[in-house]
Amino acid sequence: MGQGQRRAGQAGLEPVRVPSAADEVADRLLTAIALGEFSVGERLPPERELAEQLGVSRPTVRIAVGRLREIGCLEVVRGRSGGHYVRTGWRAESADAVRRTLMPKWERVHTLQDTRCLIESLIARTAAERCGADEAADIRAALAAYESASEPAEVRSTSAGLHEAIARAAHNEPLAVYSRQLLQEITAGFPIEPYSGNLTERSLAEHRALAEAVLAGEAERAARIAREHFTITGENLRAILERSTAEPDSAS
Amino acid sequence: MGQGQRRAGQAGLEPVRVPSAADEVADRLLTAIALGEFSVGERLPPERELAEQLGVSRPTVRIAVGRLREIGCLEVVRGRSGGHYVRTGWRAESADAVRRTLMPKWERVHTLQDTRCLIESLIARTAAERCGADEAADIRAALAAYESASEPAEVRSTSAGLHEAIARAAHNEPLAVYSRQLLQEITAGFPIEPYSGNLTERSLAEHRALAEAVLAGEAERAARIAREHFTITGENLRAILERSTAEPDSAS
DNA sequence: GATAAAAGGTAAATAGACAAGACCTTAAAA
DNA sequence: TTTTAAGGTCTTGTCTATTTACCTTTTATC
Numbered sequence: 123m124g125q126g127q128r129r130a131g132q133a134g135l136e137p138v139r140v141p142s143a144a145d146e147v148a149d150r151l152l153t154a155i156a157l158g159e160f161s162v163g164e165r166l167p168p169e170r171e172l173a174e175q176l177g178v179s180r181p182t183v184r185i186a187v188g189r190l191r192e193i194g195c196l197e198v199v200r201g202r203s204g205g206h207y208v209r210t211g212w213r214a215e216s217a218d219a220v221r222r223t224l225m226p227k228w229e230r231v232h233t234l235q236d237t238r239c240l241i242e243s244l245i246a247r248t249a250a251e252r253c254g255a256d257e258a259a260d261i262r263a264a265l266a267a268y269e270s271a272s273e274p275a276e277v278r279s280t281s282a283g284l285h286e287a288i289a290r291a292a293h294n295e296p297l298a299v300y301s302r303q304l305l306q307e308i309t310a311g312f313p314i315e316p317y318s319g320n321l322t323e324r325s326l327a328e329h330r331a332l333a334e335a336v337l338a339g340e341a342e343r344a345a346r347i348a349r350e351h352f353t354i355t356g357e358n359l360r361a362i363l364e365r366s367t368a369e370p371d372s373a374s
Numbered sequence: 375m376g377q378g379q380r381r382a383g384q385a386g387l388e389p390v391r392v393p394s395a396a397d398e399v400a401d402r403l404l405t406a407i408a409l410g411e412f413s414v415g416e417r418l419p420p421e422r423e424l425a426e427q428l429g430v431s432r433p434t435v436r437i438a439v440g441r442l443r444e445i446g447c448l449e450v451v452r453g454r455s456g457g458h459y460v461r462t463g464w465r466a467e468s469a470d471a472v473r474r475t476l477m478p479k480w481e482r483v484h485t486l487q488d489t490r491c492l493i494e495s496l497i498a499r500t501a502a503e504r505c506g507a508d509e510a511a512d513i514r515a516a517l518a519a520y521e522s523a524s525e526p527a528e529v530r531s532t533s534a535g536l537h538e539a540i541a542r543a544a545h546n547e548p549l550a551v552y553s554r555q556l557l558q559e560i561t562a563g564f565p566i567e568p569y570s571g572n573l574t575e576r577s578l579a580e581h582r583a584l585a586e587a588v589l590a591g592e593a594e595r596a597a598r599i600a601r602e603h604f605t606i607t608g609e610n611l612r613a614i615l616e617r618s619t620a621e622p623d624s625a626s
Numbered sequence: 627g628a629t630a631a632a633a634g635g636t637a638a639a640t641a642g643a644c645a646a647g648a649c650c651t652t653a654a655a656a
Numbered sequence: 657t658t659t660t661a662a663g664g665t666c667t668t669g670t671c672t673a674t675t676t677a678c679c680t681t682t683t684a685t686c
Contacts, residue, residue: 136428137430138398138402139398140393140395142673144673146390150387168632169634176387176389177390179674182673184635199682200634200681201632201680201683202632202682203633204633204634205633205634206634233546240549241496244492294485296485394644395644420662421662430644431646432646433645433646434643450663452653452664455653455655455662456662457663627686629684631685632683633680633682634679635681637678638675638676638677638678640673641673641674642671642673642674645669646668647668647669648668649665651662652663652664654662655659655660
């Protein structure tokens, strides 16, 4: 290939894609679940509340939750004190859905993992350079919460909390938003545990090292640690997905 | 502030915003103009062609170009060999539109400038680390094109081309996409020349230094140069916008 | 046990956005 | 003068989302 290379028509004008309201709502919910704002077994707000909070109508919310239910990450209970619950173990039952959902995106997931490494590294570096007293307190608190977490769901939630605290310390909201988007698109909101087995303690050490580097203002070190950490996280996630798509029935 | 701080309702669920097809088309066109794919004085493809290329209907295209015309960045000519032309000097005449369009986004433009510095720095660093032979050839060609450019529009276009070549060398498409989005949202597609007056030669030197650092594989240096370069570009853009919004009538 | 309340489930009517297509107007090229 | 290529306007149909109402299920609670 030589130079320039403007493909896609005469002037980079590819077809537009307009997301529907239901798409947007489904993405939001998946992101919230991925970030641990709704833990496993927890109940989502009632449809009517969700509709009001999200500024959409209830049928739209229903389309979105219906989609999540098809994927298998929500369970519905009727009657008083019913609602939509985040399912606990769902991988085995919905391997088909996973394959249908993720297979077309396989290449993209790879690329996005790389992007996430780069972005999180940048966030860590910038946070180390800009972290103030308030943010430092936030990071320490988030680290303490993470280290005292025991259940898998809690680990996931507090881990996300720590990364968000670091992102806040970078003092740049769009970067934090982009980071969240990447997490959501990579995991597609599936409540897969990136930290399983013997990786747990390694993750713990890395989280602490990352937080300390940021707090100490050591930008280079923070960037390097973040890069390694998210590389490993990404490879682990890929392995899990590979397993779940390769052997749908023999899995756990 | 203490810790955690999840605002916006009980669980980070803010109202969704669904962009319309016309919004999307207007953004695309603004981006294309901002990137110099349509130079000043050039004619856009006919509405019917745009509609086909973008996969939308003609009325939708008309809403989009109508908006750009209101802003003042397009001029319409009727009859045979008519069409929509990118306007050359428009700032003075449309200061009102600029103010209406940009004032609400003032804070956000600030933030996005910062984001752009960080992202472009990351792109330069990564490009320096990953640049292969093909990409190096692309960068050299783009640099040569930039250095031989004379007209302002050509400078702008080739500058964008150089930055895109560097982004390609980073081997991460989402980052390049994000970079383009930032450029588009910051400038809102206005054909403002970021490189005006005595900044031109400085920009030229910086572009060359950046390209050389990337080609030499010096990641740190490339990152530093990119950061400074985009900081200056951003400040210059801000100054121009401030002028154009502060003194709508006395401006040139 | 009866009842009220709180949740999901369903459905019809309305509004708005978009697409498709026909047709008119303008002005330059032939 | 005629043709032609462009923008300008209008109508109609379709799809999506909102609104609103009502039904069904279950569980607290009296």
